[in-house]
Amino acid sequence: FALSRPNHTLNSTGGGCPWDVSEKARLCRFLCYGSEGDVYTAREEGQVSMESAGALLSLLQEGRGAEVVEEIKRFTQDGRAVGLGPSFFALALCSQHSELKTRQAAFKALKEVCRDPAHLFAVIQNKKELKEGMKCGIWGRALRKAVSDWYNEQDAMSLAAAVTKCKQREGWSHQDLLRLSHTKPANEAITLISKYVTKGWKEVHAVYADKENSEEVVKVLSYLEVVEKVKHSCDETEVINLIEEHKLEREQLLTDHLKSKQVWRALLKEMPLHSLLRCLGKMTSNKILEQGSADTQAVCDRIQNEATLKKAKIHPYSILLFSENYKRGQGYQGKTKWEPDSSILKALDSAFYKSFMNVEPVGKRIVVAVDVSTSLSSIVPGSSVSTAVAAAAITMIFARTEVDTHVLAYSEGALVPCSVTADMTLTQATVELVKIPGGSTDCTLPITWATENGKAVDMFIILTNNPLWAFTASPVESLRKHRQKTGANSKMVMCGLTSTGHAIADTEDRGLLSICGFDLGALSVIHNLAQDLI
Structure with a gap:
């Protein structure tokens, strides 16, 4: 996809036609x-x-x-x-x-x-x-x-x-x-x-045991033999050796095997990063990861290893979700509880910043406008992330990966100075946003600001945790004026961080989408819209 040139227009003067869905x-x-x-x-x-x-x-x-x-x-x-x-x-x-x-x-x-x-x-x-x-x-x-x-x-x-x-x-x-x-x-x-799948191991073994087999068949045969051996083994040492030697994964073991700390430690060595991050709480709770232990140190090293992060293509927002959940010290089902380990939290924090290299830039001119009221108690539904931290993280993701990003804040019906910059830490950015008093949410302010200041914007990302979205003008109308004045193919995403199903308006403009709540999928939706894929 070609990056948009400043003068590139999509017939924006000819009325609403190109923006029909x-x-x-x-x-x-x-x-x-x-x-x-x-x-x-x-x-x-x-x-x-x-x-x-x-x-x-x-x-x-x-x-x-x-x-x-x-x-x-x-x-x-x-x-x-x-x-x-x-x-x-x-x-x-x-x-x-x-x-x-x-x-x-x-x-x-x-x-x-x-x-x-x-x-x-x-x-x-x-x-x-x-x-x-x-x-x-x-x-x-x-x-x-x-x-x-x-x-x-x-x-x-x-x-x-x-x-x-x-x-x-x-x-x-x-x-x-x-x-x-x-x-x-x-x-x-x-x-x-x-x-093996249709007849089972016994029959396979009977047929192939005394045969002259090709090299590939020998490899497959010995691998399946290992999988079978593990299924029938009650010997902890044997199970651990087989895991380590043949890189077996959790799905190939019995539930009983997973009651052993040593088995978990063996699995840890080759466990894919996503699975590892998902199990951090459980492994801390089961004392597999203990403070100051060699295993904990090895896990911390892996979490923040750049090559590992790159290979797993893990997104910073994904790491934020794992990190906030781990910090919470309790699983969603409420049964598993743990005392978060400070070195793991530090490693997750470091991984958050390193994983920005995995964000694929869209190469557009972006305005991220934030309206976060002072209530820090509101949480993005279905996660452990406060709306202020989520807004700061989303702002940082765009500020650090897109060359042309403006961050605005608005409150009490007016734009207010916002000093969030790309080089801030997540904590610093959150503190900046929380300073701003909340008020009624006029979601069209950022568009009006860009239009009046002659700043062409391809994508407005508007973040609010206010469940009631107010507009002094119609967002569709404001966007159309901006397109006409600047010649940009402007789009707008309205993210209601605590919203559970509220839309801007029933609009037939392809450039407008609403996001209710926020998760990793929301970032895919924003990327797809920015690149004209949806």
């Missing part, structure tokens, strides 16, 4: 966050249904199915979607459309969209649910071939790990899929995995 834009919103409307509600993983997929259905009716499949691929592969559920639903729908070209495109895309077994099971379940009302089954020749190809085109060792880590989901297992698709394995190693 097209069917394609509605489809992209649906793929991004499961709804075609102009409101994204954080943490809402709702059931996707036909009712929310109107644009998808009408594009299919217009014979634009191949285009739809391209969009599905784009949203799943670039990590642009908040969740993958809507894409799996859309792919399943395309795969049983009446037009042959659409069906072919969907089946061809199956292996690109479904990167692991859980994805594959989800698409198959969606197909089953979509067929419920129809009399025919889903296992036609095209699906059988697509599923067979999915298994046959995997690297054998990756497939062996995948089938032992994710055995079943959504009521489907690998056994079901291999049987129903009549998969003919493409090579000896896939034959072995297929036999």
Whole structure:
């Protein structure tokens, strides 16, 4: 995507036409966050249904199915979607459309969209649910071939790990899929995995034990043998050795194994960073991570290691959520409690700043306008983050990663000086924002300010924890005036940090979106809108 040039306009003088919400834009919103409307509600993983997929259905009716499949691929592969559920639903729908070209495109895309077994099971379940009302089954020749190809085109060792880590989901297992698709394995190693899944280890062992096997088959065989050994082992030392030697993961162990601190310590060494951050509270509570211990030191080193952070592509806002939750000393279900370790908190703080390198800049001219009332007690729903800290973090993310960012604050119906700068720490930025007294929220002030000062802005990001949003003028009208005066393709995102489903107004302007609450998905939505993807 080309970065916008200062004089680049999208026919902004010709009235509202280019800003109408097209069917394609509605489809992209649906793929991004499961709804075609102009409101994204954080943490809402709702059931996707036909009712929310109107644009998808009408594009299919217009014979634009191949285009739809391209969009599905784009949203799943670039990590642009908040969740993958809507894409799996859309792919399943395309795969049983009446037009042959659409069906072919969907089946061809199956292996690109479904990167692991859980994805594959989800698409198959969606197909089953979509067929419920129809009399025919889903296992036609095209699906059988697509599923067979999915298994046959995997690297054998990756497939062996995948089938032992994710055995079943959504009521489907690998056994079901291999049987129903009549998969003919493409090579000896896939034959072995297929036999293991359908017949079990005993039979595999009987067939392959005395055979002359190729190098790849020997590797897969010994890996599966290790997985089986762990499943039947009650010997803590043996389990630990197998984990360390073969990089086994938590999903391949028994629940009983996870009662052992030593087993957890062995898992820790290779545990993916996301999983590690998710388990910090549990491991502190279970005394696996004790103050001043070598394990705690090793975990702290990993959390703030730049190469590890880069490889995990972890976002600073994600680290903030883990950090605030860890600080809280209690899990969401309320059972697990822990005393937060100060060295872990320090490491998380350091990781927060280092992970800014993982933020992909959108290269636009941005204004972040903050209205945070003095009440620090309000929390962003579904998280442990106060609205002031969330606003400071969001401000910093844009100030540190976008070259052209202005930070404004507004209060009591007027813009007030705000001295948040890119080089501040999160604590300093939060303190700056909290100094500002809260008042009634006039969300159009930042747009008016930019228009009057002749500052062309591509993206207004307006943050408030005021549940009532007031406007002296219509946001759509203010935005249109700004576009006309500056020639910019200006867009606006209204983030109600404590809101639970409030929209700006029912607007048909593609450049306006409302966000209720805030999570990592909200940042994807802002990025997608800035880059004209939704």
